[in-house]
Amino acid sequence: MGGGGGGEEGNNLEFTPTWVVAVVCSVIVAASFAAERFLHYGGKFLKKKNQKPLYEALLKIKEELMLLGFISLLLTVTQNGIIKICVPESWTLHMLPCSLKDKEEKKSAKLTEHFQTFFSFTHIRHLLADNEGEGHQPTAAEKLGHCARKGKVPLLSVEALHHLHIFIFVLAIVHVTFCVLTVVFGGLKIRQWKHWENSIGDGNNGTPDLESTVTHVQDHAFIQNRFTGFGKDSTFLGWLKSFFKQFYGSVTKLDYVTLRLGFIMTHCRGNPKFNFHKYMIRALEDDFKKVVGISWYLWIFVVIFMLLNVHGWHTYFWISFVPLILLLAVGTKLEHVIIQLAHEVAEKHSAIEGELVVQPRDDHFWFHRPHIVLFLIHFILFQNAFEIAFFFWILFTYGFDSCIMGRVRYIIPRLVIGVFIQVLCSYSTLPLYAIVTQMGTHFKKAIFDEQVQARLVGWAQKAKKKGLRGDNNGQSVQGNAQVGAGIQLGQVFKRPSAQEDNVIVPRDEGHE
Template sequence: MAGGGDGESLKYTPTWVLALVCTVIVAISLTAERLLHYTGKGKAPLLSLQALHDLHIFIFVLAVVHVVFSALTILFGSLQIRQWKHWEDAIQKKEGYQEQGQQQQEKVTHIHQHDFIRGRFLGIGKDLALLSWLHSFCKQFYGSVNELDYTTLRRGFINNHYRDNPKFNFYKYMLRALETDFKKVVGISWYLWILVVLFLLLNVHGWHAYFWIAFLPFILLLAVGAKLEHIITQLAREVAQRHVAIPGELVVKPSDHHFWFNKPRLVLILIHIILFQNSFEIAVFFWVLVLYGFDSCIMGEFGYIIPRLIIGVLVQLLCSYSTLPLYAIVAQMGSSFNKAIFEDHIQAKITGWANKAKINRKNVDGGNKKTPSPQPPATESTIDQGREIEIQTISAPSNAQN
């Protein structure tokens, strides 16, 4: 998945820009507060001070619960993914033997006999669309990613994106990419605030809206998990359709067209929405419990409360132990890749190189007063530069990987 540019950090931002942005934020806040005050002034207040205080507490509780739940998801998911490390170590060890000339002779295998194809595509009825989706739906609950899946998808990624680095560690790359992606998931985006407004609007007496809303993240999570499993099945199908027999190891070809609307990033957005909706449910429960008590009319009937909490726990566990590991590996099956493909010290060198180029360009412009053009995005030359730096770093005896 391609990573966009993050721009300059705060320390390089002009002070007048910081002052202007802070002024706008404060002005909007004060305007909203004054508007509420004057709207409710010769009549009953639109929102009392106590109600406004309770609303502030709700927003704070929602933010805290969302951050905590996202952190728990990435923590439990990472513990699950770390079990794959011995698969990577075994592959690295095998490839080390091959570099020393201890290669086994390649054998021609009929495509239908390959374990990856048999397990994902050519079982009884699995080549039918409906049964294929049903198999993918069920697969997310047991062994969502096995060693054969990991090995095959890893080989496809390296062959498509990084074949010039035989020492590339796919496992470490996945962890870096996952960390980069979930830095965005922890935040609350504008579309999530729209969901908050809609949820508050639907909280009408007798509708039991929060009970029905609790099913949305669960259903959406099941759909995302089934889609990620089905992408692996599609990769197996493509290989089976292209080849009758394969010499040596099977290689899949990553592509964006396997994802919804050809956008791998959409899966991350859906996971973001799932975690936020689940956090909203739990945050509302604790907020009402602390401020108004368990018997409050806002809490709802007892028969609707317990299922909401159970569903929230199920979403948290399923997302952590199944969907997140699936996302970690399947998200790399797109046509592009995450900027985390380079390790931190390589990214630092690339960033330093880009900053020097920017400074040199400003110095050349001199006293030119016209607005400078925006910095172009990373190109293949930038990526090649990073690869050259990484290969040189790996080749150096003092910087060799463990």
């Protein structure tokens, strides 16, 4: 038998039957090609359905898998070099995920099992057979490893390197899976709003009623549902209401109709029949391709979290509250943006003519940047996937009773928090994000279809090239292109002027 100093059973490739090698290679290659074909036909299906954002997200997943393959290859190639890096044993006695007492108990249990096996008749028979077949017995020096002969220990053992390899793979797969599940279930929730869009178009042909009867602002249903009544300076009640609102009926039909009208009157007044729901779905799919990937800064968080996994700190229990707190903060903020929109109208005007129109602005978001919300959702989904992936990795690698798993009273809350985050993000936070982030100062590029986006990019590139060539008419050509684009877009996307404002009775500044 070819077991070396590591004590592992089996032969190396030199003494492995060729049929075993062929079978294993065939299975691995077949599984790899099956996965590649599945992604290929999935991409063709998405392109056929004109789902370009989802297709680009699929390409992002393929990039992540390619990165995983490179990491796997790198770990395999450098494995022998890593295990030959020797360090003093005292260096490995600090910041352990399990205590040294657990290590001694585990070593004692293995030693007892070894002696029981050693004195069994079957093991003795195998030893006699091996002694007859082998002419050379390894010396004591040969049994010692490379670092043991120097009186040191390896920086990372082969087994630990293999387990780390598995963890990286599990983390990437779980993250992609959780992102897909979140967008799928959140998308189902958002697609339920389609009948609201259709009912608006069927009711008034998509044209806002801006010249009907006068309505007192305080009597409007949207203001009554969202306005706290204590003025803008007293925000505690508004934040408290926003916190609880995210758990039930986060977006109502009245919210959708009001926010939709505010978007249309701000960004595309010239196109009152604009399909806001379709645009919102395109924008969400466009953002999904950014969330599904694992960015470099997320890998830094992985390293930090694994560094802090020290025995007695219960780091993964406390870290599980980070995505929960961030998710509740994001949901509360998005709900509070709607309340702020209602406050603005209620504080500026006492009555309006026709429909109530809110004014989207970046000032309602953190640091005046709506895209920060997407970054936080990305981090929340990744951190939650990290927690769940770490649990399953420990479960299938070391077992539920492993010291690194932690105590049951810390495991159960982590799993409950993970499930809660996944459900709340899918059915509340993501739909809120899809509609509330449209209440910024600027609209997203998904407002244009692919043909219009391509034309705009083409105009910009041509104008830039002519300007860089030093063409005498470069500036005029570029200006003409921008003016032409502005004229065409202005017919569809037109901001309301002061004369077009539908407010007829301004509110007194001192009135509460």
